[in-house]
Amino acid sequence: MPNFVLFGAPGAGKGTLAGKIKKFSPIAHISTGDLFRYNIKEGTPIGKEAKSYIDAGKLVPDSVVIGMVKDRIALDDVKEHGFMLDGFPRTLDQAKALNEIAKLDVVVVLDIAKEDLKKRILGRWSCPKCGEIYNIYNDELKPKVEGKCDKCEDTNLTHRSDDNEETFEKRWNTYLSQSEEVINYYDKTEGLVGRVDGTRTMSYTEDELRKILKL
Ligand code: AP5
Ligand code: MG
Secondary structure, eight states: OOOEEEEESTTSSHHHHHHHHHTTOOOEEEEHHHHHHHHHHHTOHHHHHHHHHHHTTOOOOHHHHHHHHHHHHTSHHHHHHOEEEESOOOSHHHHHHHHHHOOOOEEEEEEOOHHHHHHHHHTEEEOTTTOOEEETTOTTTOOSSTTBOSSSTTOBOBOOTTOSHHHHHHHHHHHHHHHHHHHHHHHTSTTOEEEEETTSOHHHHHHHHHHHHTO
């Protein structure tokens, strides 16, 4: 399995696709958003610093994110199974820092327009126990029982605190301001970037991802 990055706007489908890959591969899923949410829940110094940025739809400072990813990439499961990064890098400095610490084989860019994203963000619910991501507006991604996880019986699904219209607008603007230079940085290496039309169905985007990763 190649070491790869899932790159895309808020709600593009990075976490959902990572979940599909995890169903058949032991590759380490490193989601910086999930790591921050875990740190916030545990009340760690990283969590305390990150919270105000996340609530404001802004990026957590590079120094904090890069340190956190460096520590995560150094763990044994990454040495053994490789990594898929979800939501990192998001700035040019993060991309350059990653280049210093690990070898990247593929960058997968999920292309999707703003108007499709808002509905996804507002319809997203996830399981606090197993992390499964659902969407109430999509038949393929709906939970079988409203508000409950399909896998963890009796667990109520939760909604992320940054999944509201106001924070989405800010996250979208943050993405617009940073994404182009990150993609341009990777586009300089021929064959590194693969693009997926993120507006299509879940099954379609999963098939496209598998083709790019040669799975
Ligand atoms: P993070 O948690 O990474 O949020 P994000 O980038 O805004 O992305 P999302 O998790 O919202 O979307 P996703 O692409 O994973 O979509 P999903 O698969 O869930 O980061 C949160 C915050 O942490 C940031 O705002 C920032 O403050 C901070 N942070 C994180 N990383 C950082 C970094 N590197 N540097 C600095 N700060 C950082 O799908 C969304 C919904 O759509 C779901 O309901 C899903 O079911 C549905 N869906 C998925 N695919 C499809 C499909 N094909 N068709 C229809 N619906 C679909
Ligand atoms: Mg995500």
